[in-house]
Amino acid sequence: MKRLLPFLLFLGITTVHLSAQDKPILVTAAWLQQHLNDPEIVVLQTNALKWDYEREHIAGARFLWPESLLPNSPDKGTFNIPETRTATHVLRGLGINKNSHVVLCFVRNEVSVTSRLFLTLEQLGLRGRVSFLNGGLDAWKKAGFAVTKENPSFKKGNIKAELNDLVVDKDYVLQSLKAPGKVVVDARMKRFYDGEPSGLPRDGHITGALNIQYTDMVDSVNFFKPVEQLQGYFTPVVPDKQKEIVTYCFIGQTASVLYLAGRILGYPMKLYDGSMQEWSRKEELPMEKTKPEEKEPAKH
Numbered sequence: 414m415k416r417l418l419p420f421l422l423f424l425g426i427t428t429v430h431l432s433a434q435d436k437p438i439l440v441t442a443a444w445l446q447q448h449l450n451d452p453e454i455v456v457l458q459t460n461a462l463k464w465d466y467e468r469e470h471i472a473g474a475r476f477l478w479p480e481s482l483l484p485n486s487p488d489k490g491t492f493n494i495p496e497t498r499t500a501t502h503v504l505r506g507l508g509i510n511k512n513s514h515v516v517l518c519f520v521r522n523e524v525s526v527t528s529r530l531f532l533t534l535e536q537l538g539l540r541g542r543v544s545f546l547n548g549g550l551d552a553w554k555k556a557g558f559a560v561t562k563e564n565p566s567f568k569k570g571n572i573k574a575e576l577n578d579l580v581v582d583k584d585y586v587l588q589s590l591k592a593p594g595k596v597v598v599d600a601r602m603k604r605f606y607d608g609e610p611s612g613l614p615r616d617g618h619i620t621g622a623l624n625i626q627y628t629d630m631v632d633s634v635n636f637f638k639p640v641e642q643l644q645g646y647f648t649p650v651v652p653d654k655q656k657e658i659v660t661y662c663f664i665g666q667t668a669s670v671l672y673l674a675g676r677i678l679g680y681p682m683k684l685y686d687g688s689m690q691e692w693s694r695k696e697e698l699p700m701e702k703t704k705p706e707e708k709e710p711a712k713h
Contacts, residue, residue: 435541436514438677439637442556445516445546455509458518459527465520469560471553474518475507479526482533490690491664492529500537500574508567514542519549524635528669532684538575545673548636580686586659590621595657600627600668608702613693620699623650627670643674654680661685
């Protein structure tokens with residue numbers, strides 16, 4: 414027994430370590446099909462209209478209306494973190510428990526809003542327990558797996574929403590611009606970063622911010638690109654993977670694609686929720702445009 418004790422102790426520690434590991438951030442259709450009946454799996458299909466969900470969804474998937482967890486506000490603008498009481502009510506209504514592993518499934522090209530929901534769920538206490546179905550429902554169908562119109566039956570969940578610190582405000586951004594261990598990254602297309610008019614009160618980018626385009630993270634059929642390609646976009650801008658990236662865009666939606674890509678790569682990620690919708694309106698906050706000599710030369 415004494416000889417077995419060290420082995421058993423090691424085995425116990427190893428088991429605890431494995432059970433505490435984060436769930437995979439990206440999952441394939443094949444992975445989901447294999448784990449679809451696991452008791453902790455909760456598949457959420459996100460659609461702007463419930464009609465899409467009622468038309469077809471993965472068996473057992475529940476309908477998540479984005480605005481139920483992404484409320485708009487006349488004071489805070491578009492897409493905000495809900496109050497924990499409201500979030501708890503919504504999450505329990507979806508059958509999510511304390512030990513649930515949530516898999517988000519998007520439809521067609523709705524990658525950015527589903528990425529924002531991924532971030533929102535992590536902000537609400539599910540960090541490490543949310544996965545994103547790469548390629549969405551189209552990938553599921555192309556893999557030959559069935560869809561259904563039947564509404565699933567499930568019990569009310571017992572989760573309680575608790576806020577993390579993944580979503581930050583303008584003051585945090587200002588501090589991050591001066592912090593050696595942090596980088597502020599604009600996720601918009603480079604032309605808007607450079608200063609092309611976009612309809613905002615001020616054009617350009619946050620002074621000192623760098624640029625990684627969210628559009629580069631996903632391919633033409635709405636799959637996140639392989640890790641080595643994603644790293645190829647991040648490394649020239651943020652070579653140190655220990656540095657925290659604070660990303661933003663127009664309203665905090667498309668930057669969520671960059672947030673998700675950064676999470677895949679292992680960067681510490683945060684999102685400035687107010688983004689340019691707020692920053693460009695406050696004239697005391699610094700902005701700049703890319704100087705002509707800093708722009709990439711035109712291709713002939």
